[in-house]
Amino acid sequence: MTIFNFKSKLGQQALAGSIAAAALMATTYPALADIAIEAQTIEVAPASDAKRVYVTDPGHFQMTSQVFTIDGKTSKMLGMVDAGKLPHVMVGDKGKFLAVANTWYDRIARGNRDDYIEVFDTSTHEVTADIDIPEGRFLTGVFPHMATLSTDDKHMLFQQFSPVPAVGLVDLENNKFVKMIDTPDCYHLFPAPEQNVYMHCRDGSLLQISYDAEGNAEQKHSKVFHAEDEYLSNMPYYSDVTNHLVWPDYEGQIFQAELTASGAKFKKPFEVFTDEEKAAKWRPGGWQLITVHDKTNELYLLADQRAEWTHKSPSRYVFVVDGNTGKRLRRIELKHEIDSIAVSQDDQPYLFALSAGDRAMYTFDAKTGKKVGEIGSLGRYPHILTLPQDSE
Amino acid sequence: MTKKLGFDAAIEKLTRRTANKTGRRSFVGKLGGFLVGATILPLLPVDRRGRLSEAHAASASGGDVLRAGWTPQDQDPQACDYWRHCSIDGNVCDCCGGTLTSCPPGTSLSPSSWVASCYNPGDQQTYLIAYRDCCGKQTCGSCACLNTEGELPVYRPEFSNDIVWCFGAENDDMTYHCTISPVVGKAS
Numbered sequence: 001m002t003i004f005n006f007k008s009k010l011g012q013q014a015l016a017g018s019i020a021a022a023a024l025m026a027t028t029y030p031a032l033a034d035i036a037i038e039a040q041t042i043e044v045a046p047a048s049d050a051k052r053v054y055v056t057d058p059g060h061f062q063m064t065s066q067v068f069t070i071d072g073k074t075s076k077m078l079g080m081v082d083a084g085k086l087p088h089v090m091v092g093d094k095g096k097f098l099a100v101a102n103t104w105y106d107r108i109a110r111g112n113r114d115d116y117i118e119v120f121d122t123s124t125h126e127v128t129a130d131i132d133i134p135e136g137r138f139l140t141g142v143f144p145h146m147a148t149l150s151t152d153d154k155h156m157l158f159q160q161f162s163p164v165p166a167v168g169l170v171d172l173e174n175n176k177f178v179k180m181i182d183t184p185d186c187y188h189l190f191p192a193p194e195q196n197v198y199m200h201c202r203d204g205s206l207l208q209i210s211y212d213a214e215g216n217a218e219q220k221h222s223k224v225f226h227a228e229d230e231y232l233s234n235m236p237y238y239s240d241v242t243n244h245l246v247w248p249d250y251e252g253q254i255f256q257a258e259l260t261a262s263g264a265k266f267k268k269p270f271e272v273f274t275d276e277e278k279a280a281k282w283r284p285g286g287w288q289l290i291t292v293h294d295k296t297n298e299l300y301l302l303a304d305q306r307a308e309w310t311h312k313s314p315s316r317y318v319f320v321v322d323g324n325t326g327k328r329l330r331r332i333e334l335k336h337e338i339d340s341i342a343v344s345q346d347d348q349p350y351l352f353a354l355s356a357g358d359r360a361m362y363t364f365d366a367k368t369g370k371k372v373g374e375i376g377s378l379g380r381y382p383h384i385l386t387l388p389q390d391s392e
Numbered sequence: 393m394t395k396k397l398g399f400d401a402a403i404e405k406l407t408r409r410t411a412n413k414t415g416r417r418s419f420v421g422k423l424g425g426f427l428v429g430a431t432i433l434p435l436l437p438v439d440r441r442g443r444l445s446e447a448h449a450a451s452a453s454g455g456d457v458l459r460a461g462w463t464p465q466d467q468d469p470q471a472c473d474y475w476r477h478c479s480i481d482g483n484v485c486d487c488c489g490g491t492l493t494s495c496p497p498g499t500s501l502s503p504s505s506w507v508a509s510c511y512n513p514g515d516q517q518t519y520l521i522a523y524r525d526c527c528g529k530q531t532c533g534s535c536a537c538l539n540t541e542g543e544l545p546v547y548r549p550e551f552s553n554d555i556v557w558c559f560g561a562e563n564d565d566m567t568y569h570c571t572i573s574p575v576v577g578k579a580s
Binding site for chain 1: 554555559568
């Protein structure tokens, strides 16, 4: 608002001058108050470790989002970065930087669209790079694997759905967009070594895209690895360190693959639930509903007793199984309605469990299931967890 | 999990076959035509009884209402369990200044849509709903509902309600405000 009269403006200036003078006196004559003036600084977050957690709150498809930085060891808030509509948050260089893919409009929810990548230092939370990209990010409820860093952190890739399917390639070494790579009708992005990235296609195959620094690409499909009526959830687990893909379907069947530069190697699927449990209507459910401790290959699946077609509703339990054998190891009762889970990759892992409804993150010892922490007031509808997959 | 039947399976097979047999741009053009042309779908000679009837038959598992399964009613169109909202994800436009079939003032109606078969307990018939998003404004916030009856993963986008379905909206504003639930055909 800029409407005011001259008289009131003079009054405002006089008031501001008085406040400034008082502030100056306060700093010039501390002895008058007979106490030491406290230092006033800006914090720098500690270096990222295996239990650094980022919680993304896109609200309900709102125009602005928040990405909260949390020390998972203590459930302490360390800071926050802003993001636009339905952002993708990626952690690189063993946790040293955070890349956020954004969409923004110059008249709030209309006008000119601007898509861009911001890179943040994870200690200072200051922007270290700002890269313009074409206005083509695929805007959905946030599926973390629709944008990714390459395994060497030199590139970032994002998916476009309209006007034509494509993958955008961004050069993070030179902070520039490279090219849109045309693709068929495929989804998600799973990076593999030597400048390869995989997508999952409608026909049930994986598409391997091999690209060079200019965005020239070769593409080939794997075999079809799941049936048409085996509905794979929107949230697989994928490690860009081990290149291990773990993907539950709506009923608790687990599909796995190792994604290499020479192709995808599939494992035999297994069922998490016994026939008796299936009869009792145990099914996976939630948003980020599976996570893996890579070193032990323990799979954590968020599940509950539920009706068919309630696959996105929260769950109260986690089933832990051996990813090599499918053997049940333990079950953790979370005692909260949980939408998303993620496990840290250190030797004493914590299981982080996010409740959008509670606007809170609960922390458990992943081995014992004992609750060890909690933090609340996380925005409006937080439901995405991002952890470093390796750390120093 | 109940297998897909009838209408949904026919659409699925059509799009799969198209994706595998045609060029990429040709496919996208056809998929886009399908999405934009959702209102012509009732003309297709297919069985649309589909998933909902079977899913609806599944009894509630107990526990929280969110996991109990879909039990539609036909009295309150602003409630999340109103029968037309069986696969809605977002805000009901009827609570935002619009109606079940019209967008609120100042928004733009996207021509694209996702589809579902919803059972109306009032007349015990199943109808085809083509959900369409109203775009160009911030999320409405009223009557937020997440129903997933027959909802499929994003790799089958025509049945996915997680996508911002504002493709083709005025000024290309890919910003979600609310969703309308128009009937575009009778399935049984």
